Structures are given as C-alpha cells and as structure tokens.
Amino acid sequence: MSEKPHFICQSSGESYPLESLKWQGAHGALLDLEHSNRLDLDAVKSSNDYSLWRYQSGMGLPKAISRVSFAEGFSPLVRLEVERQAVEIKLDYLFPSGSYKDRGATALISLAKHLGVNEVVQDSSGNAGAAIANYCALAGISCRIFVPANTSPAKLVQISSFGAQIELVEGSREMTAQAAREAAADTFYASHVWNPIFYEGTKTFAYEICEQRAWRVPDAVVLPAGNGTLLIGAYIGFNELKDWGIIQKLPKLVGVQASNCAPLYHEFHGLDPQSNQPTYAEGIAIAIPGRAQQMLDAVRKTGGTFIKVTEGEIAQALKEAISKGYFIEPTSAAVFAGLKNYLREYAGEGEEVVSVFTGNGLKSSEKIQKILKK
Ligand SMILES: *Cc1c(COP(=O)(O)O)cnc(C)c1O
Numbered sequence: 007m008s009e010k011p012h013f014i015c016q017s018s019g020e021s022y023p024l025e026s027l028k029w030q031g032a033h034g035a036l037l038d039l040e041h042s043n044r045l046d047l048d049a050v051k052s053s054n055d056y057s058l059w060r061y062q063s064g065m066g067l068p069k070a071i072s073r074v075s076f077a078e079g080f081s082p083l084v085r086l087e088v089e090r091q092a093v094e095i096k097l098d099y100l101f102p103s104g105s106y107k108d109r110g111a112t113a114l115i116s117l118a119k120h121l122g123v124n125e126v127v128q129d130s131s132g133n134a135g136a137a138i139a140n141y142c143a144l145a146g147i148s149c150r151i152f153v154p155a156n157t158s159p160a161k162l163v164q165i166s167s168f169g170a171q172i173e174l175v176e177g178s179r180e181m182t183a184q185a186a187r188e189a190a191a192d193t194f195y196a197s198h199v200w201n202p203i204f205y206e207g208t209k210t211f212a213y214e215i216c217e218q219r220a221w222r223v224p225d226a227v228v229l230p231a232g233n234g235t236l237l238i239g240a241y242i243g244f245n246e247l248k249d250w251g252i253i254q255k256l257p258k259l260v261g262v263q264a265s266n267c268a269p270l271y272h273e274f275h276g277l278d279p280q281s282n283q284p285t286y287a288e289g290i291a292i293a294i295p296g297r298a299q300q301m302l303d304a305v306r307k308t309g310g311t312f313i314k315v316t317e318g319e320i321a322q323a324l325k326e327a328i329s330k331g332y333f334i335e336p337t338s339a340a341v342f343a344g345l346k347n348y349l350r351e352y353a354g355e356g357e358e359v360v361s362v363f364t365g366n367g368l369k370s371s372e373k374i375q376k377i378l379k380k
Contacts, residue, residue: 009040009041010023011024011040011066011067011068012039012040013026013028013031013039013040013202014031014038014039015031015035015037016031016038017031017033018035022037024068024117024121025121030200036200036297036300037201039202039203039206041066043063043064043066045061045063045064045213045246050063050217055077056080057077058109058112058210058214059073059077061210061213064246065207065209065210066203067113067116067120067203067206068117071116071120072116072119074115074119074145075112075116075144076112076144078101078102078109078112079101079108079112079210079214080214081097081101081214083095083096083097083214083215084097086330088342088345089350091349091353091359093349093359093360093361094219094224094358094359095361095362095363096214096215096362096363097332098363098364099333099335099338099365099366099367100366101137103133103136103137103140103164104133104164104368105133105136105137105364105365105366106208106211106362106365107136107137107198107235108137109208109211110137110198110204110206110207110235111140111141111207112141113204113206113207114198114201114204114207115141115142115145115196119145123193123194124147125147125149125193125194126149126150126193127151127186127189127190127193127194127195127196128149128150128152128186128195128196128198129151129152129153129182129183129185129186129197130151130152130153130198131157131288131289131292132153132158132162132289133365134198134235135151136164138151138196139151139165139168139170140164140168143168143170148169148170148171149170149196151170151171151172152173152175152182152186152189153174153182154174154177154181155174155175155176155177157174157288158288158369158373159372160368160369160370160371161370164369173186179291179292179293180294183296199235199296204239205235205238205239208236208238208239208243209240209242209243209246210239211243212241212242212243213243215227215360216252216253221252221253222253223244223247223253223256224257225354225358226257226258226260226348226357226358226359226360227258227359227361228260228262228345228348228359228361229260229261229262229361229362230261230262230290230340231262231270231290231295231301231312232263232289232290232292232295233292233295233296234261234295234300234301236364237259237261237301237305238301238304241256241259241300241304241307241308244257256307256308257308258308258310258311259304260305260310260312260313260348261310261311261312262312262314262315262340262341262344263290263312263313264285264314264315264317264320265285265314265315265316266285266317267282267283267285267290267291268280268314269292269293269295269298270295270301270312271312273302274305274306274311274312285317285320285340286317286320286337286373286377287320287336287337287340288337289335289337289338289364290337313344313348314344315340315343315344315347319347320336320340320343321339321377322343323339323346324339324377325378326346327342327363328374333367333368334363334366335365335367335369335370335373335374336373336374337365338363338364338365338367341361341362342361342363345361
C-alpha cells in the first residue's frame with residue numbers, strides 16, 4: 007500500500023504528518039521518516055536532469071512539491087591516486103554554498119516552502135547555516151542562524167549576506183543548539199540534525215555514487231563523522247537501493263573523526279572517553295552528536311569502522327589535496343587524512359574505495375594559509 011511520507015518517533019513509534027512541522031517526538035525523542043516511494047530506475051536512466059532531483063521518485067517528499075533548487079548535485083566522481091592506490095572521490099565541495107550540506111538544504115527548504123513556512127531557525131558550526139541561508143534566499147523565506155561565537159568569519163559573511171539574521175552564541179556548540187531549539191519552539195526548525203527531511207537530500211550521495219559507477223556498489227565509503235548528516239544519509243540511501251534490489255550489498259561505511267574530538271571513535275572501540283581539544287576540523291568537532299546511536303549502528307551494520315586523525319595528519323592531508331589542485335577546507339582534509347589511514351591500515355587488496363571532498367577552501371582561506379605555512 008502506498009503511504010504518504012510521514013515522521014515516526016524513535017521512542018514511541020507514533021507517526022506525524024509532514025504538515026505537523028514536527029522535529030521532535032515524545033519527550034524530545036528523535037524523529038525518522040517513513041515513506042513508500044520507490045526509485046523509478048528507468049526514469050532515472052533516461053532523465054536529462056543532471057541534478058540530485060533526478061532521484062525525486064525515491065525521495066520521501068510530497069509528489070507535487072515545487073523545488074527550491076539551483077540544479078545542485080550529481081557532483082563529479084573523480085579518480086585519484088592516494089597512498090599508491092586508485093580511489094574515487096566525490097567533489098561535494100563544488101556545491102552552490104560550498105559544501106555538501108546543500109543536498110539536505112534543497113530537500114528541507116523545498117518542503118518548508120511547500121508547507122507555506124515563512125520563517126525558519128537553524129544552528130550550525132557554519133556550513134549548514136550557510137546552506138540553509140542560501141536556499142532561504144532563493145525561496146524568499148526569512149531565517150535566523152545560531153552559530154558559536156568562534157565560527158570562521160568567511161562563513162558569517164556568507165550567512166549574513168543572504169539576509170539571514172545571525173545569532174552569535176558564546177560557549178559550546180551544544181549551547182548554540184540549545185538556544186536554537188528554544189527559538190524554534192514557535193517556528194520551523196530547519197535543523198540538519200533533527201529534521202529527517204535533511205537526510206532525504208543527503209541520501210542522494212549514495213544514489214549518485216552507485217549510478218556514476220554503473221550501479222556497482224563500492225566496497226567501502228570513507229565519510230566525515232561529526233553529526234553524521236552525510237554518513238546517516240549515505241546509510242539510508244545504500245539501504246534503500248539494496249531493499250529495492252538495485253544493488254546487492256552495502257559498502258562498509260568508515261567514519262572519520264579528529265583525534266581532538268572523537269567521541270564516536272572511543273565508544274565504537276570500547277575506549278574511555280577523552281576530553282576534547284580544539285581542532286582544525288571545526289566542522290566535525292561535535293562533542294555530543296544528536297544521532298550518535300544511529301551513526302554507530304550504521305557503521306556496525308555495514309561492517310565498517312571509525313578512524314581518528316591527528317592535527318598533524320590533517321595538516322599533511324590538506325597540503326596533499328591542495329598540491330593536487332583540490333582547494334578544500336581543513337574539515338574536509340580531515341576526511342582525506344582518514345582515507346589515507348584507511349588505505350594504509352585497513353583496506354584489503356584491490357578494495358574499491360570511495361570518499362568525498364566535503365567543503366570548499368574558500369570558506370577558510372586564512373586558516374588554510376596558517377596551516378600551509380607550518
Ligand atoms: C558538516 C560538514 C562535515 C561533517 O558532517 P556531519 O554531518 O556533521 O557529520 C564535514 N565537512 C564539511 C565541510 C561540513 O560542512
């Protein structure tokens with residue numbers, strides 16, 4: 007039976023229609039999305055829409071939705087030699103706002119527009135805020151973005167130039183999230199962590215990888231592990247393709263954290279938690295990921311692992327990527343460092359590995375200059 011997409015509370019199992027604008031369930035539990043849409047593979051194969059919206063048939067959104075879109079997505083998948091092995095890298099740093107967060111933003115702001123929302127609230131360490139502000143500008147929706155006081159100046163300029171109101175919050179990333187949640191009590195919370203619709207966008211990352219490899223699934227995918235918006239999205243996407251019989255197995259998902267802030271690495275490997283230190287990889291420095299359990303489950307169920315990388319390894323990986331012509335930001339370089347570790351220490355002979363450049367270096371050129379000088 008065909009069911010309209012709806013939210014499901016992870017704790018009580020209660021369901022809510024998308025029109026409810028809910029972003030949390032009973033007692034503050036997380037929501038997931040359920041839908042019975044199915045990717046129309048023939049339509050995809052004959053589509054001349056070279057954006058992530060070519061997969062709309064598989065996305066859990068209302069059929070009649072009108073898109074808030076820059077024809078984003080379907081990012082290049084390039085071959086690169088890393089640690090003397092051929093790997094493939096998705097160039098998600100080429101998105102309109104400069105990071106893969108646009109995958110989620112186009113899905114979420116399209117839904118907000120569809121439902122007649124005219125104001126949203128969001129919190130971010132920078133890039134998710136930039137993506138939401140970017141798509142709100144296109145949609146004509148006003149938005150307030152809560153960010154930690156130490157966010158990169160370039161990201162703040164990017165957010166405010168779209169007309170979004172910035173709320174600087176002193177203290178931890180968690181305090182920023184708390185302030186946004188309070189403000190969201192009576193508006194739409196366009197949260198990349200809480201709102202399940204964001205993952206309906208990020209899951210297209212998995213669809214694209216498979217289609218760009220002639221529907222052959224790789225053996226492993228190396229991803230950032232901050233809040234897990236790409237990791238969980240990828241897990242959902244690969245699982246759906248498997249459920250629909252389009253691919254036969256799941257790739258191992260490998261989550262990369264900075265050693266200076268690696269709660270999931272420690273939990274996954276049964277190690278004692280450690281206190282967190284600042285890191286070059288500001289975008290994955292998440293001390294308490296809201297969907298930690300889902301990230302751990304996704305990695306475990308695919309037979310993957312968590313890897314951590316030191317500040318020295320991040321700096322080295324940043325230099326290597328930029329010397330090859332890929333101007334990525336330090337957070338993105340952390341994933342590249344993790345890919346290098348994975349290839350050296352974990353990958354089997356002939357394993358087919360895909361990874362991603364997540365964010366554009368233009369967002370943090372001052373920081374990059376400092377790192378390259380070292
Ligand atoms: C958000 C972000 C990440 C981390 O993604 P999570 O969803 O938090 O795991 C990595 N790189 C860049 C450039 C980002 O913007």
